[in-house]
Amino acid sequence: xxxxxxxxxxxxxxxxxxxxxxxxxxxxxxxxxxxxxxxxxxxxxxxxxxxxxxxxxxxxxxxxxxxxxxxxxxxxxxxxxxxxxxxxxxxxxxxxxxxxxxxxxxxxxxxxxxxxxxxxxxxxxxxxxxxxxxxxxxxxxxxxxxxxxxxxxxxxxxxxxxxxxxxxxxxxxxxxxxxxxxxxxxxxxxxxxxxxxxxxxxxxxxxxxxxxxxxxxxxxxxxxxxxxxxxxxxxxxxxxxxxxxxxxxxxxxxxxxxxxxxxxxxxxxxxxxxxxxxxxxxxxxxxxxxxxxxxxxxxxxxxxxxxxxxxxxxxxxxxxxxxxxxxxxxxxxxxxxxxxxxxxxxxxxxxxxxxxxxxxxxxxxxxxxxxxxxxxxxxxxxxxxxxxxxxxxxxxxxxxxxxxxxxxxxxxxxxxxxxxxxxxxxxxxxxxxxxxxxxxxxxxxxxxxxxxxxxxxxxxxxxxxxxxxxxxxxxxxxxxxxxxxxxxxxxxxxxxxxxxxxxxxxxxxxxxxxxxxxxxxxxxxxxxxxxxxxxxxxxxxxxxxxxxxxxxxxxxxxxxxxxxxxxxx
RNA sequence: CGGGGAGUAGCGUAAUUGGCUAUCGCGCCUGCUUUGGGAGCAGGAGGCUGCAGGUUCAAGUCCUGUCUCCCCGACCA
Numbered sequence: 001x002x003x004x005x006x007x008x009x010x011x012x013x014x015x016x017x018x019x020x021x022x023x024x025x026x027x028x029x030x031x032x033x034x035x036x037x038x039x040x041x042x043x044x045x046x047x048x049x050x051x052x053x054x055x056x057x058x059x060x061x062x063x064x065x066x067x068x069x070x071x072x073x074x075x076x077x078x079x080x081x082x083x084x085x086x087x088x089x090x091x092x093x094x095x096x097x098x099x100x101x102x103x104x105x106x107x108x109x110x111x112x113x114x115x116x117x118x119x120x121x122x123x124x125x126x127x128x129x130x131x132x133x134x135x136x137x138x139x140x141x142x143x144x145x146x147x148x149x150x151x152x153x154x155x156x157x158x159x160x161x162x163x164x165x166x167x168x169x170x171x172x173x174x175x176x177x178x179x180x181x182x183x184x185x186x187x188x189x190x191x192x193x194x195x196x197x198x199x200x201x202x203x204x205x206x207x208x209x210x211x212x213x214x215x216x217x218x219x220x221x222x223x224x225x226x227x228x229x230x231x232x233x234x235x236x237x238x239x240x241x242x243x244x245x246x247x248x249x250x251x252x253x254x255x256x257x258x259x260x261x262x263x264x265x266x267x268x269x270x271x272x273x274x275x276x277x278x279x280x281x282x283x284x285x286x287x288x289x290x291x292x293x294x295x296x297x298x299x300x301x302x303x304x305x306x307x308x309x310x311x312x313x314x315x316x317x318x319x320x321x322x323x324x325x326x327x328x329x330x331x332x333x334x335x336x337x338x339x340x341x342x343x344x345x346x347x348x349x350x351x352x353x354x355x356x357x358x359x360x361x362x363x364x365x366x367x368x369x370x371x372x373x374x375x376x377x378x379x380x381x382x383x384x385x386x387x388x389x390x391x392x393x394x395x396x397x398x399x400x401x402x403x404x405x406x407x408x409x410x411x412x413x414x415x416x417x418x419x420x421x422x423x424x425x426x427x428x429x430x431x432x433x434x435x436x437x438x439x440x441x442x443x444x445x446x447x448x449x450x451x452x453x454x455x456x457x458x459x460x461x462x463x464x465x466x467x468x469x470x471x472x473x474x475x476x477x478x479x480x481x482x483x484x485x486x487x488x489x490x491x492x493x494x495x496x497x498x499x500x501x502x503x504x505x506x507x508x509x510x511x512x513x514x515x516x517x518x519x520x521x522x523x524x525x526x527x528x529x530x531x532x533x534x535x536x537x538x539x540x541x542x543x544x545x546x547x548x549x550x551x552x553x554x555x556x557x558x559x560x561x562x563x564x565x566x567x568x569x
Numbered sequence: 570c571g572g573g574g575a576g577u578a579g580c581g582u583a584a585u586u587g588g589c590u591a592u593c594g595c596g597c598c599u600g601c602u603u604u605g606g607g608a609g610c611a612g613g614a615g616g617c618u619g620c621a622g623g624u625u626c627a628a629g630u631c632c633u634g635u636c637u638c639c640c641c642g643a644c645c646a
Contacts, residue, residue, distance in 0.1 A: 012595060012607070013581050017639055028580095037638065143570095146639090259646060279645060297645055314644055329646050357646070477605060512606040519606090530605060540605095548606085 001470070003505040003517075008045050010517050020216055022452035023148025025461050029521045031448075031469075038145025038153035045521060046448070048469035048501075050156065053444050054135055056187045056466060057158050060180040064173075066131040066160055071113045073137055077103040079112040083420045088310055089201055094139045094153075106139035109202065111417050111439060114161045119423035122435065125165050128425060129173060133160030135444070150405065150449040151218070160440040165427065167414070170436045174412055177440050181210050181408050188447060189464030191454060193402070195221050195229035197409065198301050202439065204413035210442070211404030212450040219406050222399045224391035231406075233301045235385040235399070236392035240293065242350040248367040250334070256362045259329020261294040264364055268355065271295075276354045276368065278331040280320050280340075283309040287323060287340045291333055291376065292383050293347035294355070299384040306343065306380045324359040332356030332365055333374040342376040345383045405450040408442035461522030462545050465567065470503040472563055473523035475514045477530040479506040484529050487539065487556050491527060494560045498569040519544065525566070527559055 007030070014024035015034070026032045031046030042050060058068065074096070080086035086093075086105070094106040107113070114132060122128065138157045145153050162177070164170040178194065185192045190212045197209040209231055211221055223229035230236070258264050265272045275294025280287060281303070288307060290298050304312045317328050323339060324331045333342055333356060348354070353367040368374070391397045415434040418424065423435045448467075455462045465471065472495060476488045488504055495502050503523060505514045511530075518526050528540040533553060541552045541559050554562065 009579080009596095011580055015580065016575095016582095019639080034638095143643095261646080277645070292645085314646085317644095317646095320646070324646095327646090331646055475605090510604060510606090510608065512604095512608085515606045517607085528605075532605080 001501075001503050003503055004507045006044055006503075008517075008521065009043070010520055018148065020147045020150070020453070021456060022150065022216075022449040025452055025456055025520070026148060026449070029461055031521075032149060038142060038151070040149055040152060040154075040445075045469045049448055049463070049467055050444055052467040052469070053188065053447050054158075057135075057184055057442060057444070060184050060187075061131075061133050061158070061160060064131065064176045064180045065129075066133045069117075069132045069134050071107070071110050071117075071134055071136065073107050073139075074104045075107055075110075075113055077105065079116055079421075080105060083112055083417060085112070085201070092140045092142065094141050107136065108138055108140045109157075109441065110134070110136075110159055111161065111202070111413070111437075112421070115417045115421045115423050115437070118163055118435065119418075119421060122163060122423070122425055125425055125427050128435070129162060129164045129169055131160060131162040131173070133158060133440070147216070147218075148449055149445045152445065155446065156444040158440075158442050158444060162438040162440070164436040164438070165425065165433070167436055170412060170414075170438050174410065174438055177410050177438065178208060181208075181410060181440070181442065184408070184442065185210055185212070187466050188451060189455070189466065190407075190450070192407075193221060193223060193229050193404065195223065195231055195404075196234050197231045198234040198305065199411055200301075202409075202411055202413070203416045204411040204439070207409060207411040209404075209406045210408035210410075211402075212407050212454060213402055214405050214450065214453045215403055216453050217403040217405040219404045221402050221404050222385050222389075223402065224394060224397050224399050226391060226394035226397060228391050228393035228399075230385075232385055232401070233299065237346065237381050237383050237385050238390050238392050238395060239346045240350055243352040245352050247369045247372060248353050250365050250367050250369070250373045252358055252360075252363050253366055254362060255330075255364045258362075259327075264355065265294065268364075268366070270355060274351065274353070274355050276333060276348050276351060276356045276370075278333055278336075278357055280315040280323060280331060281312055282315050282319065283307050283312050287315060287319065289331075289333065289336055289340050289342045290345070290382060291342065291348045292345040293351060296345070296347050296383045296386065298345070298382055302380070303343070303382045306378075306382055324357070326357065326359050326361045326363075330357040330359060330361060330363065332359055332368070333376070334365060334368060335359065335374070337375050337377070341378075342374075343382060344370070344376040344379045346379065346381050347383055349379060405446065405453065407447050407450050408440075410440045411438060413437040413439050456522075459516070460520035463522040463524055465524050468501075468522065468524050470501045470523050471567060472500055472502045472525045472527060473518050473521075474502060474504045475511070475518055475526060475528045476504060476506055477511045477514070477528065479508070481531055483534055484531060487534060488529055491529075491539075491556055491560055495563060498564055498567075500563060500567060500569065525563060527563075 009030040011028045014028050018024040032040045135158050192212050194208050197207045199207040220232040222235040258267050261272050261275050272294035277292050277294050279290045355366050356368045358365045391399050418434040424432045476484050492502050524544050526542050538553045
């Protein structure tokens, strides 16, 4: 492939609205262009890299008996009503109408469609297990698209769905899928971690996220050297130790205009750990009180999943007034139980002589004790894990935190979709059972961005060997020279015949420009052919990841062999 | 959804209290000279200043509306 014939519009400067390094570099390298907020065009170089990723994923999916299919991008509302997700999915769902006013949505994921497909064609245990997957555009109307292709409104994803006779078989397959995802991450050259995760709008009992470790990641993960790892949305929290002091009698204290835990603690010269923080929520229209220790925070995702509600929001100030009889900042659990459901976090169970709001303007209570001064309806792990927390698995080490980019997410769905959509099969006894499902997603466009976040320098992208748009770039310093041309063509032909993707920079440009562009677009290996070295029968070979000094002077034959060895061809 | 900022050539940008033919760099085209880490000289093409109204002798600049983009916030009682 000749550089001069390809559309690779590199830029010296990134557009001013590009917000992270990977977006800047992808645009500067001529891989993508922005069309509108969260919408991008893929140019030849970008698409080539995307296809490399696609092939790796395809190989791994085929290796776990996946079969590739292609589902529509537009789904009818009816399917989404069956599972209730037409309403649950909310504003993120792109909706549209046809000329007859029938409603549709653009695919953000395809559980409904695939379940509809198999319920029509799977009737017997003999047809199970089965795994179908596809590569496709996905659409999500993000609140705030940003970070280039990392959080865009249209993106490319591989989504796979497996179907099983029972949980045991799903369990077995889930492990294989986990391995396949691990392989994909390794083949893409990622530093990554697979962690337990909350399953969100997809649902199901259990899920793992594959996180590429990067400071710019939007997700936070908690992990321990014992092997435990979880998204902080999901990470379990251990119970706090019981305090042994004697329980005193509750007492009202004046705290004029002081509402936040921090301020009251300072005012009373006590520790936020002695506080029971009272958070009032509205869950699907009903009020709920959540209690948590003063120095901790409520994990709304845990709370939401505990309450099994669809919408959860902090209550409006007026609601707080009506419910507690006091303004924001003075709510407490005492005398609230009759009015509202109270869910206590594990962390409040063992506080003795706690401080809480008094449900009275400018007053707090001290020496409040659970079961003595107030009751609760339920207790659950509903707080956010935080610095200093002990690992919930080994219960020995303190957990560590890292930031990550979620590139893949696999779920044990169980019968969530097969039940609501009535997808069943007959077992060996002729008895009808719901099909047990798993689902496996991975974002291809996000993989590209994540790769660049993890692998770049001041000069540009540094592609890992496996997903580079080209594996080798030949910089012909002076392509007009007969000799240069001859050697270039020879190396090109030899490498191409072995399936190596080679880009020849044949442009009539100065060497400096060619080197800068080669570095910017990040091709892993560069062969430089110049007349001085050629007079000695030599060409240069340099890996993009090495610095300038690591150049090898080799004969064309040696160079070819070296490349073939690197790529194992 | 709330608050703030910004839209000028493919990219990055300038334009004083409203004032002359809308600036400069990169990129692009032509020619000459150069030729191993973003060359030099000369010449050239490219703009409905986001869009629609308004104020004015005069609008990139002021006003109104609208669209788009970016940033921050989205509540820890």
